[in-house]
Amino acid sequence: MDGVGILVLIVLLVLFAVAVMAKTIRIVPQARAGIVERFGKYKATLPAGLNVVVPFVDKVRYMIDLREQVVSFPPQPVITEDNLVVSIDTVIYFQVTDPISATYEIANYIQAVEQLTMTTLRNIVGGMDLEETLTSRDAINSRLRGVLDEATGKWGIRVNRVELKGIDPPPSIKDSMEKQMRADREKRAVILTAEGQRQAAILTAEGSKQSAILNAEGARESQILRAQADRESQILRAQGEGQAIQTVFQAIHDGRPDQSLLAYQYLQMMPKIAEGDANKVWIVPSEIGKALEGLGSTMNSMRGIPDDVDGPAKRVDMGSTVPDVATIEADNRRALADTHSAVEEAIAAAQESERGTRSPAAGDVPPTTDGGAGSTPPQ
Structure with missing residues (x-):
């Protein structure tokens, strides 16, 4: 054999050795399990990592994924108890717990889980009406998971969770549901509006009530304070008038006026009489002295007013200048009554004396305020 033949033989031997090693050493990824068959019969299950098998005798038939898997199934028509067709699509979360059973107990466990x-789902939803189906997702999920977990246990599969992705009723039912939902929302809106108006009316009425109460209390307090102020003002005014009357009365007793004082007072009052708006013309008698003399003779007989006085009389003791309010009011009433009686008696006596003793003098012209022709203005 020449050198070329030897080289080819060496190469063939190397290739055979590589092929044998490839058939002997098998690497299984993490969370996977390899099912080994020997001459078509189950031999062993290879765990994750490096494994050695008999080449050309043992064969890794299946590689099973041990992780949790998620499978979404397309929508399926389901008839409810009230004969309505709804489309329901589901999502299944499952995990292979026994690779041997998942390989040899069922041909295709994913398809088996879908059909199951x-x-x-048809059995569960068939016993519910549409409204119960739409509102009982948790109950449907729990019942479906229990049935699937029990049925797939012998297949080496554990169903962890089942979820209903969607429940779609027919378009006509959707339209009716939307109308009903719209009506319910409008009803709730009307109720809420009415409740708001009711609460607003109640609050407004309570506010008006409180305002009226406060206004009434304020008016009552104002009237009370005003009445108290009027009472105190009247009391102070009465006290002032009483003190003024007492002062004037005391001054009259102290001064002991005579007829000359009365004549002087008459002269002082004449300009004030002429100040009236209706007094356009004022006539002054030519014999003013005789008029004053006649006025003095008229007042001669007035009680309590002498013709001549010797001098100031002894001062009358008036008592305390700040008496009690009740005492002041009583004294004021008595003083006013006495003054009115004295004035009335003096006027009556003067009129009586004038009718009996005095006759009008010839040529005397009484003063007048009638604004006639030929009158002269006051001096």
Whole structure:
């Protein structure tokens, strides 16, 4: 054999050795399990990592994924108890716990889970009406998971969770549901509006009530304070008038006026009489002295006013200048009554004396305020 033949033989031997090693050493990824068959019969399950098998005798037939898997199934028509067709799509969360059973107990466990899910879902929803189906997702999920977990246990599969992705009723039912939902919302809106108006009316009425009460209390307090102020003002005014009357009365007793004082007072009052708006013309008698003399003779007989006085009389003791309010009011009333009686008696006596003793003098012209022709203005 020449050198070329030897080289080819060496190469073939190397290739055979590589092929044998490839068939002997098998690497299984993490969370996977390899099912090994020997001459078509189950031999062993390879764990994750490096494994050695008999080449050309043992064969890794299946590689099973041990992780939790999620499978979404397309929508399936389901008839409810009230004969309405709804479309329901589901999502299944499952995990292979026994690779041997998942390989040899069922041909295709994903398809088996899908069909089992659809049949179980039809059984569960068939006993519910549409409204119960739409509002009982948790109950449907729990019942469906229990049935699937029990049925898939012998397949080496554990169903962890089942979820209903959507429940779609027919378009006509959707339209009716939307109308009903709209009506319910409008009803709630009307109720809430009425409740708001009711609360607003109640609050407004309570506010008006409180305002009226406060206004009434304020008016009452104002009237009370005004009445108290009027009472105190009247009391102070009465006290002032009483003191003024006492002062004037005391001054009259102290001064002891005579007829000359009365004549002087008459002269002082004449300009004030002429100041009236209706007094356009004032006539002054030519014999003013005789008029004053006649006025003095008229007042001669007035009680309590002498013709001549010797001098100031002894001062009358008036008592305390700040008496009690009740005492002041009583004294004021008595003083006013006495003054009115004295004035009335003096006027009556003067009139009586004038009628009996005095006759009008010839040529005397009484003063007048009638604004006639030929009158002269006051001096």
